[in-house]
Each structure stands twice: as structure tokens, then as C-alpha cells.
Amino acid sequence: AQSVTQLGSHVSVSEGALVLLRCNYSSSVPPYLFWYVQYPNQGLQLLLKYTSAATLVKGINGFEAEFKKSETSFHLTKPSAHMSDAAEYFCAVSDYQAGTALIFGKGTTLSVSS
Amino acid sequence: DGGITQSPKYLFRKEGQNVTLSCEQNLNHDAMYWYRQDPGQGLRLIYYSQIVNDFQKGDIAEGYSVSREKKESFPLTVTSAQKNPTAFYLCATKPLGGGQETQYFGPGTRLLVL
Numbered sequence: 001a002q003s004v005t006q007l008g009s010h011v012s013v014s015e016g017a018l019v020l021l022r023c024n025y026s027s028s029v030p031p032y033l034f035w036y037v038q039y040p041n042q043g044l045q046l047l048l049k050y051t052s053a054a055t056l057v058k059g060i061n062g063f064e065a066e067f068k069k070s071e072t073s074f075h076l077t078k079p080s081a082h083m084s085d086a087a088e089y090f091c092a093v094s095d096y097q098a099g100t101a102l103i104f105g106k107g108t109t110l111s112v113s114s
Numbered sequence: 115d116g117g118i119t120q121s122p123k124y125l126f127r128k129e130g131q132n133v134t135l136s137c138e139q140n141l142n143h144d145a146m147y148w149y150r151q152d153p154g155q156g157l158r159l160i161y162y163s164q165i166v167n168d169f170q171k172g173d174i175a176e177g178y179s180v181s182r183e184k185k186e187s188f189p190l191t192v193t194s195a196q197k198n199p200t201a202f203y204l205c206a207t208k209p210l211g212g213g214q215e216t217q218y219f220g221p222g223t224r225l226l227v228l
Contacts, residue, residue: 009154032215034215034216034217036219041202041222041224042221042222043118043120043204043219043220043221043222044157044204044206044219045219046216046217046218049215049216051215090156090157092157094215095159099145099147099162099163099164099170100145100208100215101147101159101162101172101217102147102149102157102159102206102217103159104149104156104157104158105156106154106155106156107154107156
């Protein structure tokens with residue numbers, strides 16, 4: 001069965017600092033992996049996705065993630081945090097046994113201080 | 115204007131009452147999904163549908179029902195059998211085929227129990 005683990009339910013950084021949100025996955029087949037962002041009381045917005053092409057994936061708002069098969073990881077990074085990055089972030093893997101629904105991690109809340 | 119509409123934004127349920135959450139899309143996507151979001155739990159799959167007049171249970175289908183009579187619509191009914199319905203409900207859609215794996219999310223409905 002596929003699964004996703006997000007390490008750290010809450011991450012705090014200063015404005016301008018590096019953002020690193022960790023995601024590890026478990027999958028018996030080549031995975032499709034996603035990072036979504038959610039602002040309070042809103043739906044989810046896709047940040048980026050890995051679909052077996054380039055292992056370094058660039059997304060919106062300056063975020064990127066690197067797929068590392070040997071480490072079963074897909075960590076999300078951004079070189080310089082902005083106040084507007086404060087939100088909840090979800091890592092997800094595509095579930096081939098459920099109509100390619102998504103299996104989500106429990107989320108990481110990012111706080112950015114000035 | 116293309117997109118996914120969920121209504122109402124807030125919904126209140128009394129004890130023993132069935133309530134229906136609406137999800138409508140004009141993206142011409144084949145697949146539709148319902149997820150439940152609880153704080154610190156990520157999103158969990160309730161039901162999904164890949165074609166009109168067909169749908170499948172997800173991980174937490176007990177106490178919920180759905181229908182898919184039209185491609186554009188996938189309403190979710192929260193029945194009185196669901197003893198803990200307070201949550202944020204998100205509808206998502208996805209085109210099938212062509213290697214397109216991205217799910218698109220609606221703005222969500224927050225269900226509260228009176």
C-alpha cells in the first residue's frame with residue numbers, strides 16, 4: 001500500500017530564510033508525487049508535481065522539490081521565505097488502486113516571521 | 115469561467131438530519147472525488163467516480179452516500195449514520211488519460227453540527 005509521511009507538523013522560519021518541508025513516501029510502483037498548498041478556509045492549490053520526468057521539479061512561487069528514489073523522498077524547498085508563504089502544505093502520492101485518488105500526508109503548517 | 119463550485123460554503127446539521135453538499139464542475143473532467151479534512155489528519159478519501167453512473171467507496175465511506183447522474187455534478191450526502199460529521203469537505207476533479215495526473219480542488223464546504 002502507498003503512504004506519505006510528512007516530518008514536522010509545524011515549521012517556523014524567518015522571512016528570507018530557507019524553507020525545507022520534508023516528505024517521504026512508500027510505493028511499490030513508480031510514484032506520481034505532488035505538493036499542494038492550502039490557505040485558511042480555502043481549497044488546495046497545486047505547487048508542483050513529479051511524474052517520472054526530471055527529478056528536480058520547479059513549481060509556482062519559487063518552490064521546487066527533488067525526487068530521490070534511493071531515499072524515497074520528495075522534499076519541498078524555497079531559497080528565501082516570504083510572509084505570503086505562510087500556509088499549510090500537503091504532500092501526496094497518486095493511489096493507483098483507487099482511481100488515482102490522492103493519498104495525503106498529514107500536512108505541515110509553515111509560519112514565517114518578520 | 116471554468117472551475118469547480120462547492121456549495122454552500124458553511125452548512126449546519128442538526129442531530130439525525132441528512133445534509134447534501136454540492137460539487138459542480140465545468141472543466142469537462144471525467145473523474146471526481148470527495149475528501150474529508152480534519153485538523154492534523156490531512157485529507158482522506160470518501161468516494162470517487164470515474165464515469166457517470168458509477169462510483170466507488172474510499173477509505174472512510176461509512177455514513178456518506180453519493181450519486182453521479184451527470185458528468186458535471188457529484189453531490190455528497192452526509193447521513194445521520196455519520197456520527198462525527200464536523201469537518202471541511204473538499205471536492206476534486208481530474209481528467210482521465212493523456213498522462214494528466216493533477217487533481218483540481220474546489221473551495222470546500224465546512225460542515226458544523228448544531
